[in-house]
Amino acid sequence: MLRFVARRFASLLAVLLAVTALAFGAMNVLGDPLFNVVGFIASVDCDAVEAGLVEDVSGQTAGGRGDCEVIAEARREHHLDRALPVRYGYWLSDIVRGDFGTSFKNELPVSDVLRDKLPKSLLLMGVAQAIAVGVAVPWAVAAAYRAHRSFDRASTVGSFGLLAVPNFALGVILFYLFVVRWQVFDSRYDDTDLASRLRSMVLPGLTLGLPAAAVYQRLLRTDLLTTMQEDFVHMARAKGMSDRWIMFRHVLRPSLFSMVTVFGLSTAGMIGGSLVAEQIFTIPGIGRALVEAVIRDDFPIVLGGVVVVATGFVVVNFVVDLLYSLIDPRVRADD
Amino acid sequence: MSGGTVGTLLEVRDLHTTFSIPAGDVRAVRGVSFDLERGRTLGIVGESGSGKTVLARSIMRLNIGTNVTTTGTATFDGRDVLSLPHAAMQDLWGPEMAMVFQDPMTALNPLVRVGRQLTEHLRHHLGVSKAEADRTAVELLREVRIPEPEARLRAYPHELSGGMRQRVCIAIALACAPSLLFADEPTTALDVTVQHQILNLLGREQADRDMAMVLVTHDLGVVAGRTDETLVMYAGTVVEQAPTRALFADMRHPYSEALLRSIPRTNRPSHTRLAAITGRPPDLIAPPAGCAFSPRCPYAQDRCHEEAPPLAPSGGDASHAFACWTPVGSPEAAESFARNVADGLPSAVAVDLASGGAS
Ligand SMILES: Nc1ncnc2c1ncn2[C@@H]1O[C@H](COP(=O)(O)OP(=O)(O)O)[C@@H](O)[C@H]1O
Ligand SMILES: [Mg+2]
Numbered sequence: 197m198l199r200f201v202a203r204r205f206a207s208l209l210a211v212l213l214a215v216t217a218l219a220f221g222a223m224n225v226l227g228d229p230l231f232n233v234v235g236f237i238a239s240v241d242c243d244a245v246e247a248g249l250v251e252d253v254s255g256q257t258a259g260g261r262g263d264c265e266v267i268a269e270a271r272r273e274h275h276l277d278r279a280l281p282v283r284y285g286y287w288l289s290d291i292v293r294g295d296f297g298t299s300f301k302n303e304l305p306v307s308d309v310l311r312d313k314l315p316k317s318l319l320l321m322g323v324a325q326a327i328a329v330g331v332a333v334p335w336a337v338a339a340a341y342r343a344h345r346s347f348d349r350a351s352t353v354g355s356f357g358l359l360a361v362p363n364f365a366l367g368v369i370l371f372y373l374f375v376v377r378w379q380v381f382d383s384r385y386d387d388t389d390l391a392s393r394l395r396s397m398v399l400p401g402l403t404l405g406l407p408a409a410a411v412y413q414r415l416l417r418t419d420l421l422t423t424m425q426e427d428f429v430h431m432a433r434a435k436g437m438s439d440r441w442i443m444f445r446h447v448l449r450p451s452l453f454s455m456v457t458v459f460g461l462s463t464a465g466m467i468g469g470s471l472v473a474e475q476i477f478t479i480p481g482i483g484r485a486l487v488e489a490v491i492r493d494d495f496p497i498v499l500g501g502v503v504v505v506a507t508g509f510v511v512v513n514f515v516v517d518l519l520y521s522l523i524d525p526r527v528r529a530d531d
Numbered sequence: 532m533s534g535g536t537v538g539t540l541l542e543v544r545d546l547h548t549t550f551s552i553p554a555g556d557v558r559a560v561r562g563v564s565f566d567l568e569r570g571r572t573l574g575i576v577g578e579s580g581s582g583k584t585v586l587a588r589s590i591m592r593l594n595i596g597t598n599v600t601t602t603g604t605a606t607f608d609g610r611d612v613l614s615l616p617h618a619a620m621q622d623l624w625g626p627e628m629a630m631v632f633q634d635p636m637t638a639l640n641p642l643v644r645v646g647r648q649l650t651e652h653l654r655h656h657l658g659v660s661k662a663e664a665d666r667t668a669v670e671l672l673r674e675v676r677i678p679e680p681e682a683r684l685r686a687y688p689h690e691l692s693g694g695m696r697q698r699v700c701i702a703i704a705l706a707c708a709p710s711l712l713f714a715d716e717p718t719t720a721l722d723v724t725v726q727h728q729i730l731n732l733l734g735r736e737q738a739d740r741d742m743a744m745v746l747v748t749h750d751l752g753v754v755a756g757r758t759d760e761t762l763v764m765y766a767g768t769v770v771e772q773a774p775t776r777a778l779f780a781d782m783r784h785p786y787s788e789a790l791l792r793s794i795p796r797t798n799r800p801s802h803t804r805l806a807a808i809t810g811r812p813p814d815l816i817a818p819p820a821g822c823a824f825s826p827r828c829p830y831a832q833d834r835c836h837e838e839a840p841p842l843a844p845s846g847g848d849a850s851h852a853f854a855c856w857t858p859v860g861s862p863e864a865a866e867s868f869a870r871n872v873a874d875g876l877p878s879a880v881a882v883d884l885a886s887g888g889a890s
Contacts, residue, residue: 344597424595426637427632427634427637427638428637428638428639428640428641430593430595430632430638431630431632431638431639431640431700431703432640433593433595433624434591434593434624434625434628434629434630434704435624435625435629435651435652435655435703435707436620436621436622436623436624436625436626436652436655436656436707437621437651437652437655438621438655441651441655445643445651446640446643449642450640450641450642523642524641524642525641525642525687525689526641526687526689
């Protein structure tokens with residue numbers, strides 16, 4: 197067990213290194229960090245100003261505290277005159293010390309921004325996955341119980357239908373029906389207490405959760421049907437156990453593996469989906485913050501968000517591995 | 532007669548089971564009839580694919596799927612199980628009929644502790660408390676000679692050896708004291724060394740509990756001395772049916788004789804190919820018109836290929852029936868065998884060589 201945790205932790209570090217290096221490189225190559233810190237004066241040709249050939253933007257000549265000093269200070273502070281890998285090293289050592297830096301745009305510490313936005317996104321994910329699993333398990337059991345009959349056929353059509361609708365469209369449809377048309381829910385995110393927060397999560401949770409439920413239902417139904425062919429299921433029948441007992445005590449648990457695996461993997465997809473859901477339902481979560489940060493080239497926020505998202509993904513899949521061993525005693529034995 | 536200790540427990544008449552698959556109708560069981568008295572044992576013998584498992588599962592109504600049709604009757608203790616509603620079957624399974632499956636590696640749920648697999652039906656059918664069910668389970672495990680039964684209750688199946696798992700399966704089948712036990716090749720998946728132990732265990736339990744048993748096997752050697760009656764199956768039909776003693780004393784069907792010749796020696800692995808029978812079993816979607824065994828039979832004549840022989844007794848012994856135009860030991864058989872060897876028919880030549888070229 198200890199070895200297992202250690203291995204997982206090592207893979208978490210590897211994933212984080214790879215993902216942040218990629219994000220760091222991309223941000224620096226695609227955007228101009230100097231421009232993002234100092235704004236349009238980044239284009240001032242300081243060598244020419246030093247030489248007294250031109251005036252800088254604020255009209256000062258060589259010697260005064262002008263744009264060029266601002267630029268020089270920014271370069272020093274953000275190590276902009278160093279090579280990219282070195283800068284990444286600086287950033288990394290800050291992160292290790294728990295310092296995510298400050299936003300380029302509003303000077304807020306990145307950790308404060310994350311602390312404010314992250315719980316909302318986590319709640320959204322939690323609600324979405326709970327809806328997905330809560331819908332998928334009974335749905336798959338009912339479909340497998342009478343496989344190839346009318347309910348099963350109808351749910352095949354239904355689940356493919358859900359999968360075919362892009363999630364922004366599903367979100368807009370839900371928004372239109374429940375907010376605009378029937379006015380069951382408010383259009384704005386309500387942060388007063390847990391109940392109101394949960395209420396605000398229903399529609400975005402459905403937007404993310406229903407397509408996931410469709411995927412889980414397809415997988416689980418197939419695995420249930422496969423398990424129902426197993427000898428031990430025949431054996432349970434030959435013992436005279438009821439169909440319901442057999443389904444829940446013998447068939448369901450061995451059939452959970454694919455669903456649990458995809459549960460872990462779909463977390464990544466949901467993070468993408470949450471950008472859309474948070475936008476439609478105006479939830480001030482990490483997804484929206486990331487979208488805005490990317491648009492405004494706010495490196496520290498983007499990188500902080502990437503760290504959080506990648507960590508979350510690895511942690512969820514770690515939990516999934518623990519779930520395997522909870523489901524199957526043979527996995528425990530191997531470890 | 533119902534409930535007594537003598538009389539017929541199971542009466543099967545003209546049982547047919549067919550699977551509809553895209554390629555056509557697989558006629559896995561084609562007209563099987565037999566009787567089984569209370570407390571007696573029946574052996575069902577045949578090569579793999581001859582329909583033994585399908586027959587046993589048809590009688591127990593365990594063939595699941597929408598593509599399977601079973602016709603005929605199987606009267607168990609006065610009730611035709613083939614026409615019973617599912618709920619009534621659920622009351623029979625466990626306390627009346629039970630089954631030991633071929634492969635103990637797959638017959639136990641790998642995710643459920645042995646204890647619960649042993650007690651769930653006890654509690655369901657007999658309504659006993661958990662503590663009482665656990666006590667019964669320990670007794671059952673002791674009865675099937677599993678060491679440290681208390682500790683075994685908490686074990687998962689993968690923590691037990693194949694032989695131990697089959698003992699657990701037997702204990703599970705016996706738990707609700709059924710009056711009929713189907714044992715479908717209970718030793719085929721096991722090491723040769725434990726095969727005898729398991730067969731002896733089954734025999735002992737059968738006798739002690741005065742329980743009727745159907746022992747299914749591909750090995751004619753297994754039924755010898757262990758069953759009262761034997762039914763030899765080929766391609767879904769019964770080709771020879773007799774009290775086991777009479778069968779071994781006077782084997783009449785060429786297929787039974789071929790099976791006898793191919794009994795695996797205990798010093799060879801259990802899955803050694805049935806070397807003495809040349810050719811393959813027939814296609815069950817379109818079985819041959821005449822005797823199903825005729826393409827592989829060393830004694831076959833033209834008539835065998837055209838007309839299916841009826842299953843009927845011959846001579847003085849009414850209990851010994853077989854379906855053959857040229858039964859072993861008859862002048863017709865000797866005559867057609869000589870002709871087939873002369874014609875170079877592979878099935879005849881192989882037998883001729885094996886017996887040292889006597890003709
Ligand atoms: N579910 C099924 N669908 C189609 N064919 C089947 C099915 N089950 C068994 N069969 C066929 O029935 C025949 C008899 O099988 P089986 O009873 O398992 O043989 P045995 O137990 O004697 O080895 C085989 O040819 C097998 O392919
Ligand atoms: Mg079989």
